[in-house]
Amino acid sequence: MKGPKLWIGAGVVGLYVLAAILAPWIAPHDPLAQDVVAALQGPSAAHLLGTDELGRDQLSRILMAARIDLPVAALATLLPCLLGTALGVICGYFGGWFDAIVMRISDLLQAFPMYILMIVLVFSLGPGVRSLLISFTAVGWVVYARLVRAEVLRIRQTEYVTAAITAGFGAPRVIVRHVLPNTLRQTLIYLTSDLVFAVTALAAFSFLGFGIQQPTPEWGSMIAAAQPYITTQALLTVVPGLVITVLALGFALLGDALQERKRA
Amino acid sequence: MSALKIKGLSLVRADGVTLVDNVDLALAPGETLGIVGESGSGKSLTLRAILGILPAGITATGEIACTARTAMVFQEPATALNPTMRAGDLVARVWRRHHPGRSKADALTAATELFEQVGIDRAADRLRAWPHELSGGMRQRVMIAAALAAEPEVLLCDEPTTALDVRVQAQILDLLRDLVARRSMAMIFVSHDLAVVASVSERLLVMRRGEVVETGVLTEVLAAPAHEYTAELLAANLGRRLKSESRESRESRESSESLGSVTR
Numbered sequence: 001m002k003g004p005k006l007w008i009g010a011g012v013v014g015l016y017v018l019a020a021i022l023a024p025w026i027a028p029h030d031p032l033a034q035d036v037v038a039a040l041q042g043p044s045a046a047h048l049l050g051t052d053e054l055g056r057d058q059l060s061r062i063l064m065a066a067r068i069d070l071p072v073a074a075l076a077t078l079l080p081c082l083l084g085t086a087l088g089v090i091c092g093y094f095g096g097w098f099d100a101i102v103m104r105i106s107d108l109l110q111a112f113p114m115y116i117l118m119i120v121l122v123f124s125l126g127p128g129v130r131s132l133l134i135s136f137t138a139v140g141w142v143v144y145a146r147l148v149r150a151e152v153l154r155i156r157q158t159e160y161v162t163a164a165i166t167a168g169f170g171a172p173r174v175i176v177r178h179v180l181p182n183t184l185r186q187t188l189i190y191l192t193s194d195l196v197f198a199v200t201a202l203a204a205f206s207f208l209g210f211g212i213q214q215p216t217p218e219w220g221s222m223i224a225a226a227q228p229y230i231t232t233q234a235l236l237t238v239v240p241g242l243v244i245t246v247l248a249l250g251f252a253l254l255g256d257a258l259q260e261r262k263r264a
Numbered sequence: 265m266s267a268l269k270i271k272g273l274s275l276v277r278a279d280g281v282t283l284v285d286n287v288d289l290a291l292a293p294g295e296t297l298g299i300v301g302e303s304g305s306g307k308s309l310t311l312r313a314i315l316g317i318l319p320a321g322i323t324a325t326g327e328i329a330c331t332a333r334t335a336m337v338f339q340e341p342a343t344a345l346n347p348t349m350r351a352g353d354l355v356a357r358v359w360r361r362h363h364p365g366r367s368k369a370d371a372l373t374a375a376t377e378l379f380e381q382v383g384i385d386r387a388a389d390r391l392r393a394w395p396h397e398l399s400g401g402m403r404q405r406v407m408i409a410a411a412l413a414a415e416p417e418v419l420l421c422d423e424p425t426t427a428l429d430v431r432v433q434a435q436i437l438d439l440l441r442d443l444v445a446r447r448s449m450a451m452i453f454v455s456h457d458l459a460v461v462a463s464v465s466e467r468l469l470v471m472r473r474g475e476v477v478e479t480g481v482l483t484e485v486l487a488a489p490a491h492e493y494t495a496e497l498l499a500a501n502l503g504r505r506l507k508s509e510s511r512e513s514r515e516s517r518e519s520s521e522s523l524g525s526v527t528r
């Protein structure tokens with residue numbers, strides 16, 4: 001456990017998680033409270049990051065948005081990861097017609113650019129967290145399934161799996177105790193870098209109006225709402241943008257560090 | 265009566281190549297049989313056929329009658345232990361699998377005893393060790409403990425000492441000799457090294473290119489090899505080492521036999 005990447009990455013992510021947990025107590029104002037008279041103000045003692053077009057406290061909204069963006073981004077990687085791992089294990093361990101079908105479907109999905117597929121799905125399902133998660137899962141499982149399948153094919157050949165089978169353990173036991181735990185490291189590395197994608201994609205979809213809707217505070221939609229005022233109150237777009245970038249960077253560093261540790 | 269009987273076993277690859285050709289083999293309870301042969305002669309496949317774990321694409325014909333409980337010790341201690349399972353956990357799990365209805369505490373006690381039996385000192389501490397924390401020799405001892413946890417009547421050893429240095433190799437061979445005698449377990453010991461096989465076996469079976477070229481009582485085969493390939497192996501192995509080891513094992517066996525007859 002060494003190297004600055006790991007610590008900086010973990011520190012950044014930890015800070016965001018902490019902010020999300022503590023947001024209701026440390027946010028100076030109600031993130032939804034409007035004060036049209038005090039709209040579009042620059043930073044002041046009362047509003048450290050100023051106010052938005054409806055006079056809501058920008059800092060409070062940024063903080064509270066962490067409570068939306070973080071869990072939704074986490075789910076948007078976790079759900080595809082779970083689905084992909086389950087399919088990958090079954091395909092890799094048992095093979096056969098099920099494997100063939102799943103691999104055909106994943107070939108098909110991978111023939112399209114991921115973003116386009118997701119946009120089409122979200123567009124047809126309608127805006128909102130639910131349809132975002134459905135489309136992330138429907139598209140994102142493919143990489144996990146392939147990754148886990150390849151790992152399982154390798155692990156199934158190892159002597160410790162043969163030993164477990166000859167010791168009389170059935171397939172479910174062998175999979176849960178001997179195969180799955182040994183795929184986790186590889187999955188975790190990919191999952192961390194997938195979080196980078198989820199954070200930015202979530203913000204992008206919300207920016208485009210397909211994700212989390214106003215007035216709920218969310219970084220992407222905050223940027224979208226502040227767009228008309230970019231020349232007068234640039235901070236309103238710059239700060240949420242920075243917040244997203246730094247978080248994505250944190251996950252990227254973490255993923256890098258895990259990858260390097262694996263090689264070492 | 266035999267614990268294991270193989271008649272006319274042939275293993276054929278999908279492309280029609282015969283890997284093991286018409287092998288006959290019988291093992292009496294408590295007997296130790298050594299299988300020796302060059303790399304690729306089909307020793308491992310024969311053992312796998314006995315356990316019913318042939319690799320995909322290889323079909324077996326012939327008869328395998330095995331009434332005895334079997335367990336296997338593998339060649340590579342580096343890959344024969346699940347890296348994500350503690351050594352004691354592995355042994356305890358196998359033990360519980362073969363003692364249904366017994367508690368986890370019983371299994372832990374049994375694992376500790378097995379660790380002691382295979383000569384792992386500080387057994388209680390070592391139960392919690394991860395495989396990567398153990399030396400090659402220790403791992404092989406853990407493998408043997410896990411095999412014993414199934415209380416086998418026949419122990420199959422596939423080159424269990426090949427990956428170890430000479431000193432540790434001698435210790436493991438001693439251990440196996442001792443365990444087989446104490447538990448009156450039958451054993452098939454496979455190696456490409458005639459000297460190693462000779463040190464633990466009463467009977468010898470020589471394989472070459474998938475065929476049995478010679479079989480008989482070890483001392484007789486060594487004294488007067490009937491097949492030129494056996495003679496070649498013997499010549500290659502000749503040197504002080506083989507002579508001293510086979511004499512030593514003969515003496516120790518003779519002394520234990522005379523002891524046995526006294527108690528009987």
Ligand SMILES: Nc1ncnc2c1ncn2[C@@H]1O[C@H](COP(=O)(O)OP(=O)(O)OP(=O)(O)O)[C@@H](O)[C@H]1O
Pocket residue numbers: 277283301302303304305306307308309310319320321322456
């Ligand atoms: N999974 C497999 N598929 C196809 N051929 C195989 C497979 N496993 C082994 N073989 C072939 O079968 C033959 C016998 O292999 P086996 O592993 O039994 O040899 P061995 O006597 O154990 O050799 P070694 O001393 O190297 O372990 C070899 O020619 C090998 O190439």
Ligand SMILES: [Mg+2]
Pocket residue numbers: 307308309422
């Ligand atoms: Mg072999």
